[in-house]
Amino acid sequence: MTNHPFDAALRLEPLAHTPGSFSGASSLDYWNMIGPFGGMTAASAMQAVVQHPDRLGEPIALTVNYAAALGAGPFTLQATPVRTNRSTQHWTLLLTQPDAQGADAVLMTATAVTAVRRPTWSANDMPMPATPAPADVAAHKFAPGLEWLNRYEMRLIDGKVPQVWDGREQGSVSRLWVRDAPPRPLDFPALAAMADVFFPRVWLRRATHVPAGTVSITTYFHADSAQLAQSSGYLLGQAKAQAFCNGFFDQSAQLWNEAGHLLASSHQIVYYKA
Amino acid sequence: MTNHPFDAALRLEPLAHTPGSFSGASSLDYWNMIGPFGGMTAASAMQAVVQHPDRLGEPIALTVNYAAALGAGPFTLQATPVRTNRSTQHWTLLLTQPDAQGADAVLMTATAVTAVRRPTWSANDMPMPATPAPADVAAHKFAPGLEWLNRYEMRLIDGKVPQVWDGREQGSVSRLWVRDAPPRPLDFPALAAMADVFFPRVWLRRATHVPAGTVSITTYFHADSAQLAQSSGYLLGQAKAQAFCNGFFDQSAQLWNEAGHLLASSHQIVYYKA
Numbered sequence: 068m069t070n071h072p073f074d075a076a077l078r079l080e081p082l083a084h085t086p087g088s089f090s091g092a093s094s095l096d097y098w099n100m101i102g103p104f105g106g107m108t109a110a111s112a113m114q115a116v117v118q119h120p121d122r123l124g125e126p127i128a129l130t131v132n133y134a135a136a137l138g139a140g141p142f143t144l145q146a147t148p149v150r151t152n153r154s155t156q157h158w159t160l161l162l163t164q165p166d167a168q169g170a171d172a173v174l175m176t177a178t179a180v181t182a183v184r185r186p187t188w189s190a191n192d193m194p195m196p197a198t199p200a201p202a203d204v205a206a207h208k209f210a211p212g213l214e215w216l217n218r219y220e221m222r223l224i225d226g227k228v229p230q231v232w233d234g235r236e237q238g239s240v241s242r243l244w245v246r247d248a249p250p251r252p253l254d255f256p257a258l259a260a261m262a263d264v265f266f267p268r269v270w271l272r273r274a275t276h277v278p279a280g281t282v283s284i285t286t287y288f289h290a291d292s293a294q295l296a297q298s299s300g301y302l303l304g305q306a307k308a309q310a311f312c313n314g315f316f317d318q319s320a321q322l323w324n325e326a327g328h329l330l331a332s333s334h335q336i337v338y339y340k341a
Numbered sequence: 342m343t344n345h346p347f348d349a350a351l352r353l354e355p356l357a358h359t360p361g362s363f364s365g366a367s368s369l370d371y372w373n374m375i376g377p378f379g380g381m382t383a384a385s386a387m388q389a390v391v392q393h394p395d396r397l398g399e400p401i402a403l404t405v406n407y408a409a410a411l412g413a414g415p416f417t418l419q420a421t422p423v424r425t426n427r428s429t430q431h432w433t434l435l436l437t438q439p440d441a442q443g444a445d446a447v448l449m450t451a452t453a454v455t456a457v458r459r460p461t462w463s464a465n466d467m468p469m470p471a472t473p474a475p476a477d478v479a480a481h482k483f484a485p486g487l488e489w490l491n492r493y494e495m496r497l498i499d500g501k502v503p504q505v506w507d508g509r510e511q512g513s514v515s516r517l518w519v520r521d522a523p524p525r526p527l528d529f530p531a532l533a534a535m536a537d538v539f540f541p542r543v544w545l546r547r548a549t550h551v552p553a554g555t556v557s558i559t560t561y562f563h564a565d566s567a568q569l570a571q572s573s574g575y576l577l578g579q580a581k582a583q584a585f586c587n588g589f590f591d592q593s594a595q596l597w598n599e600a601g602h603l604l605a606s607s608h609q610i611v612y613y614k615a
Contacts, residue, residue, distance in 0.1 A: 127610060128556065130559060132402075132452050134423070150447045155612070173431070176431055178450050180557055180610070182556075185588050186587055187613065189584075189586045192512075192513060192584065193583045282454055283402045283559075285557075289589075291587070309466055309606050311461075311462065313458040313463055314456070314459050314461050317606055319593070319608075321583075334559060334608045
């Protein structure tokens with residue numbers, strides 16, 4: 068842990084009364100429109116698994132379901148290893164905050180799988196697309212307003228948020244270089260967060276600024292923590308939609324390190340109004 | 342419900358003591374190597390949500406984590422709507438069976454999201470690939486041994502299981518027409534099952550018959566139940582791997598109806614030995 072805002076936002080204090088129960092707080096440093104950036108919530112779930120004393124192995128899968136926007140202030144995060152096998156471990160997670168009446172309200176559910184990896188034949192069948200190097204792409208200056216955008220350095224290659232909302236249909240692919248601002252060593256919580264930095268594809272696809280929000284995101288990890296630490300620096304992120312149908316669409320994303328190793332593939336289903 | 346073997350396998354009896362708690366049984370009709378076909382287990386999870394009296398809307402996302410192989414005999418499936426919003430509802434699910442000592446062992450965890458859909462602008466950005474019509478592709482005769490394969494009619498277009506395990510590397514794409522055998526009206530449990538009919542991509546990619554098994558699968562639904570009922574018949578399924586890394590790889594799949602509507606997109610992470 069460092070003084071980096073991401074580490075401050077990730078901080079979870081074990082609660083004595085229940086094993087795997089942690090107290091955290093919504094981070095204003097990562098505030099989005101009506102709650103913290105969803106990637107930060109996914110990162111908190113990942114962190115609860117990573118710092119759990121009974122953890123076996125390293126993360127290979129994380130699914131986070133956003134049940135409602137977190138409010139400011141403290142939350143409770145419960146991480147439970149419900150099944151531990153010889154080399155894999157299955158986790159369920161629940162994030163709650165007191166509602167207006169003081170009752171615990173469920174704001175997030177999640178599942179995770181950790182596993183002991185062993186060296187095997189490996190291959191990357193989704194090679195990194197050819198793009199300019201990070202130094203050759205300008206760091207984007209976002210309009211003020213969404214605090215979490217200040218926590219990332221994003222160098223947008225293509226598929227930017229439309230400058231004009233003219234309803235013109237186009238493809239939904241975005242590519243960008245991304246890293247924490249200021250830089251920070253890469254780990255699983257950071258990767259879980261970066262898998263969700265892509266704005267809703269429907270904005271790009273239709274050039275229409277409709278309300279939209281992630282409902283559920285699943286991220287698969289294709290590296291161990293040593294490989295992540297070696298991958299600190301920029302990640303190339305790519306996102307693309309697949310199907311839009313009556314209020315929900317799915318988008319898939321990939322994150323490669325600069326050497327072209329696919330560190331994570333991620334998929335989400337997103338609510339949209341249209 | 343009908344006398345179809347899929348409906349028999351899906352049967353869940355509500356347990357009086359706990360709301361959302363159901364009793365089911367592993368289906369020998371859908372038996373795989375050491376337990377039921379994983380798609381059947383996903384279908385059971387979906388069914389528990391679908392038949393829950395408090396369900397709001399229709400499924401849009403399902404994540405199933407396979408913690409261990411189910412044994413023969415009865416199981417208990419608990420489906421809990423942990424958060425109900427105005428138009429979305431979040432579910433957690435747990436499947437248990439008694440272990441050798443009679444204690445409840447967790448064999449599956451799952452989360453699901455159901456939602457009330459409203460008509461919106463919609464688009465399919467993953468069009469169905471051009472393939473021969475079902476009638477122009479022979480129904481595959483599988484070697485005896487895996488009972489669940491007899492419950493599907495599969496017309497394999499390309500990317501068949503290698504006939505020779507010679508270690509020759511190739512691409513990992515498979516395409517096939519699939520429907521229940523005998524035919525059955527399409528619904529969410531059937532679609533959840535069919536999202537998992539694809540054999541492990543590593544077999545195709547390396548022509549090497551290594552142990553492999555799905556650890557976690559996420560399926561997104563892009564249709565409502567009326568659209569599914571209209572889609573009964575063959576579905577075109579396509580699967581492809583993305584990254585293989587030290588014991589785990591991910592594969593993505595799509596299922597289109599004959600009219601080219603993408604009904605479901607699905608992603609899974611798979612254990613492999615190599």
